[in-house]
Amino acid sequence: MKTTLLIVLLCVLHESQAQTTTIASGIYPWKSSRGPHEPVLKGTTTFLQPFEVSIETLKPGEKRTNDAAHSGMEELLIVKEGDLTATVGDMTKSIGGGSIVFVTPGQKYNCENKSNSPVVFYNLKYQAKGGADLARGKSSGDSFMVDWDELSFKKTDVGGRRDFFNKPTATCARFEMHVTTLNEGLPSHAPHEHAEEEIILLMKGNATMNVDGKDYPMAPGDFVFAASHDFHGIRNSGKGQCEYFAFQWK
Numbered sequence: 001m002k003t004t005l006l007i008v009l010l011c012v013l014h015e016s017q018a019q020t021t022t023i024a025s026g027i028y029p030w031k032s033s034r035g036p037h038e039p040v041l042k043g044t045t046t047f048l049q050p051f052e053v054s055i056e057t058l059k060p061g062e063k064r065t066n067d068a069a070h071s072g073m074e075e076l077l078i079v080k081e082g083d084l085t086a087t088v089g090d091m092t093k094s095i096g097g098g099s100i101v102f103v104t105p106g107q108k109y110n111c112e113n114k115s116n117s118p119v120v121f122y123n124l125k126y127q128a129k130g131g132a133d134l135a136r137g138k139s140s141g142d143s144f145m146v147d148w149d150e151l152s153f154k155k156t157d158v159g160g161r162r163d164f165f166n167k168p169t170a171t172c173a174r175f176e177m178h179v180t181t182l183n184e185g186l187p188s189h190a191p192h193e194h195a196e197e198e199i200i201l202l203m204k205g206n207a208t209m210n211v212d213g214k215d216y217p218m219a220p221g222d223f224v225f226a227a228s229h230d231f232h233g234i235r236n237s238g239k240g241q242c243e244y245f246a247f248q249w250k
Helices: 002-020 134-139
Strands: 026-028 037-043 048-058 063-067 074-081 084-088 091-095 100-103 108-112 119-128 144-146 159-167 175-182 197-204 207-211 214-218 223-226 232-236 242-249
Touching: 026 214, 048 063, 048 108, 074 084, 084 100, 084 144, 091 144, 100 108, 144 159, 175 232, 197 232, 207 223
Parallel strands: none
Antiparallel strands: 026 223, 037 048, 048 119, 063 108, 074 100, 074 119, 084 091, 084 108, 100 144, 159 175, 175 242, 197 223, 197 242, 207 214, 207 232
C-alpha cells in the first residue's frame, strides 16, 4: 500500500514538474523522421502556461477534430506543406503552405486532407497565466484563417515581408505575425531585445539565429524561441533568399 502511494505521489510530482518547466531560448530543429503527432516542446514561458508545440501529419483522406471548448487553449496552425482543408465555426477553406488557422479558446475545428499527398502543419497551443479574455478575442475578430496566396508582398531594403495580423487576442494583449524574405548575406536587423516573447520559424533557405550571444544555424523547418528580454537577431547565411515566420506576443 505504501509502495503504491509512493508511486502515485512520484507520478504527480513528475507531471507537476513537466507542466512548470520553463522553456529556454534556443533552437528546436526539424525532424525528418516523425509520426502523425510529433511533440516538440511543452512548458511555461513568461506569459503563457502551458505553451505546447507539435508537428502534425495528415495522410490523404485523414480527418481530425479538435474540440478547443474543453481545452480552454488558444491554437495557431501553420501549414508547412500540402493542402489543408480547415473548418472553424461556419468557415471552411482549403489552404496551402505558409497559410495559418487561428482558433480562439472554446472553438471547435476540423482539419482534413482531401488531397493525394500528406499535409504537414505546426500546431501551437497555449494559455495565458492570467486567463483568457473571451470578450477581447471576439471583439478582435475571433477565429480566422489567412491564406498565403492572398497576402501582399511588400519590398524592403533587406528583401520583403508579408503581414498576417497584429492585434489583441483572447489570450494575448498583443499578438503580431509576419513573414520576412531576407536577401543573401544580410541580417534582418542588429540583435535587439523586447518584452514580447518571439518565435522565428524558417520556411525556406538557411539562416543563423543569434540568441543571447549564441549562434544557431537554421535549416528549413527549424524554429527558435527567444524568451522575454533575451537579445536576438537573424541573418541569411545561405545561398539565395531565405524566408521565415516571425511572431511575438505578450
